[in-house]
Amino acid sequence: MGKGVYISKAVAVTCVVAAIGAVATIIALSVVYAQEKSKNEEILPTATTSTPPTTPSTPKEPWQRYRLPDSLSPVTYNVTLWPWLERNAEGLYIFKGHSTVVFKCVKETDLIIIHCNKLNLTMFDRFHAKLSGVSGSTAPDLKHTWLEAPTQYLVVQLSGPLKVGSTYELFTEFVGELADDLGGFYRSEYIEDGVNKVVATTQMQPTDARKAFPCFDEPAMKAVFYITLLHPRGTVALSNGMDLEPINITIEGQHVIQTSFEPTEIMSTYLLAFVVCDFGFIGTPPGAEVMVRIWARKKAIQEGQGDYALNKTGPILEFFENYYNSSYPLKKSDQIALPDFSAGAMENWGLITYRETALLYNPGVSSNGDKEWVATVISHELAHMWFGNLVTTRWWNDLWLNEGFATYVSYLGANFAEPNWNMKDLIVLNEITGVMSVDALASSHPLSSKEEDIMTPEDISQLFDSITYSKGAAVLRMLSEFITERVFSSGLQTYLKEFEYRNTVCQDLWNHLQVAVDKSSVKLPNTVEEIMNRWILQMGFPVVTIDTQSGTITQKHFLLDPDSVVTTPSPFNYEWFVPLTWIKTGGSEQQHWLLVKEDKLPDVVLGPDDWLVANIKMKGFYRVNYDSGNWERLLAKLSSKHTDIPVINRAQIIDDAFNLARAKIVNTTLALRTTKFLNKETDYMPWETASRNLNYFFLMFDRSEVYGPMQAYIKKQVTPLFEHFKKLTVNWTEIPENHTDQYNQINAISLACKTGLEDCTKLTTGWFKEWMDNPADNKISANLKSTVYCNAIAAGGVDEWDFAWSMYKNASIASEADKLMYALSCTKQPWLLNRYLQYCLDPDKIRKQDATYTITYIASNAIGQPLAWDFVRANWDHIYNDYGGGSFSFGGLINGVTKRFSTEFEYKQLLQFKEDNAGQLGSGAIALEQALERTKANMNWVAMNKEQVFNWFNSEAPSPV
Known part of the structure; x- marks a missing residue:
């Protein structure tokens, strides 16, 4: 049950008619709005009713x-x-509304400051707002009102002070644009049966609830929300609360439906959601304890694309109820797949919004990876229903705790729903190894910032990065491992119970985990908070070096470029409390805490043929280096009987070696030697890790003479894997049974084709031609589509590209469209890549949500990279203004188009780009600094390693003359 006073349907109708029943007022608002729109590229606030008083600039x-x-x-x-789902007379999509916020005065003030952004407020009694007292309180008069655009406020200056302890209500009326900018209250469009349809939907996180209505738009400003939506007949309205009986009403001569919703639980503004659409749904049977509904385009529902999500939501909810020892807090869980959505999904309480690819799954078309993505995203969002929604961090500086936690436990929930997938291990590949490369930059940032350092919407948006999500997940996983998952869960349960419907800081969680540790048999060298502060208050992570001859262990801040200058101060001098784990030949796992820069590892006595491997299953967020003797013994073991080393650690040895080589800690040829055993390896994790690391060599050398022998070596190593899967799948006619084998089959084909294995090229181009000859009958295995499409388009010309484009435009399944969108970037024809880049500026061709990803895909193509970089520079003003300086994908765009940079010329271009666009980088500012650092490191690495890399590849697999 929600808290607060319930408003009856009759009262609600009266309020609606009274507030927006006047036809003349509505028309006038539309005209004013259109005039403002024509004067500004983006909607600006209406003219103020009075100017703000003149004040000194400081304070x-x-x-x-x-x-x-x-x-x-x-x-x-x-x-x-x-929301109007058709253009008005001025050609605009708009929404109209009014809001009343009831608030208490807790400190005497003569100001009401409330967030309001891109809304045109009507003139109510000559002012933007009306203030009334509640429960006998007398409200002062409004003296001045204005919109403070830089800080996105509606400011109301009063004739006298508000009284502490008294309650008031502020009424506002407004018009906004239902824009296609993917933020606030916005529109999504799609075509069904030849008809263009419009959806009104929301994305409030982090700072866009203020674009829908004036509100106190900070996470600690929790309240109860009563939502009413007016919408066209034939559509349905959804919001956080359970919908009440819809009512047919007439306003302005329009017959519309009014849907009101039960009041929400007390919650933050960023978790609000409302949708108006004509979607279909499937749901749990009547009488279910929690009503679950999956909403999507009607055809998608009819085709069964929501079935998998519905089947897995129940088990995942059950897992979290047990994990948190807390019942699901709401009556229902609506989950809706939107054609246009900026993020993967959003955890709005009771109405979770998703990209179509993150919620919909079609067994005949979607791949194994698509299914895993759906399971993990659903698990991530459902984890937030408690951690984030029921209990919310006080400010965005602790966003890492919210998102890192949900990312970590999403693998636990998905593992429960799909126990045969080995999800607890896949977190290493999906989250940890990738983010280590980012966190090894001098331009990285700590997980947790000071509140005063995170102020503007752009500051907040920049936090939505891989450090927040993936490193956050990694350090919480590490914590759960060293205190045990049982103790971690126990502390979590008491934390959620104490702070439900309230806000916290991360120290509150540490305190509860400490209590759970104290009640257990777990022994720690320091408190949970002292240990974790080392991991969240300073950026980066250590490399632990183990000398197996002396037993000495040391730690040092690991930097991919050891010559880079770290300017970010550390409260702990870049030292960590490291939970070191290791095994020796034939031994069991042991643990030791490394608390200082140098220590001794107990009981390390190795025989001449013995080996030691540390950081078992990569449970710790650190890299490991060894003395040269142990490296040689590990290489010998990989060559003789690689399965004696746990599979995650086989992958870890490769990943550590390659990254240590980039950091000049070990020789690059040592890293390359860790791949020699792969001609006998059939497990996914080592192959995937090797492929990612060798991809760096492709990025650095695929335009040089190194490419030939490098290609020949990888071809030699992958050919046995290709043949293994050819046999396992009975000449490619069956699908591997194991989840990760299905992934490794993709690796086998992808790498074989990439390195020119003739049988692979014939296979993929043959499959693609069969499809072109019979477009209605695509027999390519769903798992293999992405790599087959890409390699066939790369080997083909305009006919293959045009066919794929046609299939992309006509795809009714989002995951299929995504595969084609990626594959179109694989062509080797520069003019086709340039055409594709131009399509990114046209939302009718490439949706706004996909534009930055498409540009990044093109940049990953050696031929497309300079074209994409030129395109981004030439169109930056348009990209920045049209896609928003706060867009979460800006950082990914800058990283994507610059990852190949390795020359002085490219470095200078980056510096020029930074200078040319100062103040207009938005959420990409940090990414640009990282690109500069990475380019410098690449330059140095190539200069140092090119010759020895060429010689090594040439000795292992000389390319034909």
Whole structure:
């Protein structure tokens, strides 16, 4: 049950008619709005009813600060919104609405400061707002009101102070654009049966609830929300709460439906959601304890694309109820797949929004990887229903705890739903090894920042990166491992119980975990908080070096470029409390805490043929280096009987060696030697790790003479794997049974084709031609489509490209469209790549949600990389303004188009780009600094290693003359 006063349907109708019943007012608002739109590329606030009082520039006035004052506390909102799903007379998609927020005064003030962005407010009694007292309180008059655009506030200056302890309500009426910018209250469009359809939907996180209605838009400003939506007949309205009986009403001569919703639980503004659409759904049977519904385009539902999500939501919810020892807090869980959505999904409480690819699965078309993505994303979002929604971090500086936690436990939930997938191990590949490369840069950042360092919306948006999600998951996994999962879960349960419906900081979780540790048999060298502060308050991680002759162990801040200058100060001098684990030949796992820079490893006595491997199953967030003797013994063991070393550690040995080589800690040829056993390896994790690391060599050398012998060597190593899967699948006619074997089959074909294995090229081009000859009958295995499409388009010309483009435009299944979208970037024809880049500027060809990904795909093609870089520079103003400076994908775009950079010329181009676009980088600012650092490191690495790499590959597999 929600807290607050329930509003009856009759009262709700009266409020709606009174607030937006006047035809003349609505038309006037539309005209004013259209005029504002024509004057500005983006919607700007309406002219102020009075100008703000003149003040000195320092100290800053409250409305000039990005954080809300602590003088007011919201209690409830009553919000009514009417999205128009057709263009109005001025050619705009708009929404209209009004909102009443009830708030308490907790500190005396004569100001009301409330967030409001890109809304045109009507003139109510000459002002933007109306203030009333509640429960006998008398409200002062409104003296001045204005919109403070830089800080996104509506400011109301009063004739007298509000009284501490008294309650008031602020009424506002407004019009906004239902834009296609993927933020706030926005529109998504799709074509079904030749008809263009419009969906009104939301994405509030982190700072866009203020684009839907004026609100106290900070996570600690929790309140109860009463939502009412007006929408066209033939559509359905959804929101966080359970929908009440819809009512047919007439406004402005339009027959519309009014849907009100049960009040929400007390929650943050960023978790609000509302959708108006004509989607279909499937759901749990009537009478289920929690009503689960999967919503999507009607055809997608009819085709059964929502069945898998519905089948897995119940088990995952059950897992988290047990894991948290807490019942699901709401009556229902609506999950909806949207054609246009900026992120993968959003954990709105009771109405989770998804990209179609993250919720829909079609067994005949979607791949094994698509299924895993659906399971893990659903698990991630459902984990938030408790951790993030029920208990919310106080400010965005602790976003890592919210998102890192959900990322970590999403693998536990998916593992419960799909116990044969080995998800607890796959987190290593999916999250940990990749983010280590980012965190090894001097331009990385700590997981947790000070509140005062995260102020602007751009500051907040930059936190939505791989450090927050993946490193956050890695260090929480490490914590769970060394205190045990049982103790971790126990502390989590008491944390959620104490702080439900409230806000916290990360120290609150550490305290509860400490209590759980103290009650257990787990022994730690320091408190949980002292250990974890080393991992969250300083960026980076250590490389632990083990000398197996002396037993000496040391730690040092690991940097991919050891010559880079670290300017970010560390409160702990870049030392960590490291939970070191290891096994020796034939022995069991042991553990030792490395608490200082140098220590001794107990009981390390190795025979002449013995080996030692540390960081078992990569449970710790650190890299490991050994003395040369142990490296040689590990290489010998891999050559003689690689299965004696656990599979994750076989992958880890490769990954550590390659990264240590890039950091100039070991010789590059040592790293290359860790791949020699692969001609006998059939497990996925070592092959996937090797493929990713060798991809760096492709990036650095595929335009040089190194490419020939490098290609020949990899071809020699992958040919046995190709033949293995040819036999396992009975000449490619069957699908491997094992989850990770299905992934490794893709590796076998992809690498074989990439390195020119003739049988592979014939296989993929043959399959693709069969499809071209009979477009209605695509017999290519769903798992193999992405690599087959890519390699066939790369080997083909305009006919193959045009066919794939046609299939992309007509694809009714999002995962199929994504595979084609990627494969189109594989062509070797520069003019086709340039055409594709131009398509990225046209949302009718490439959706806005996909544009930056498409550009990045093109940049991953050696021929497309300079074209993509030129395109981004030439169109940066358009990309920045049209896609938003706060877009989460800006960092990925900059990283993607610059990852090949390894020359002085490219470095200077990056510097020029930074200078040319100063102040217009938005959420890509950190990524640009990382690109500069990475380019410098690449330059140095290539200069140092090119000759020896060429010689090594040439000695192992000389290319034909």
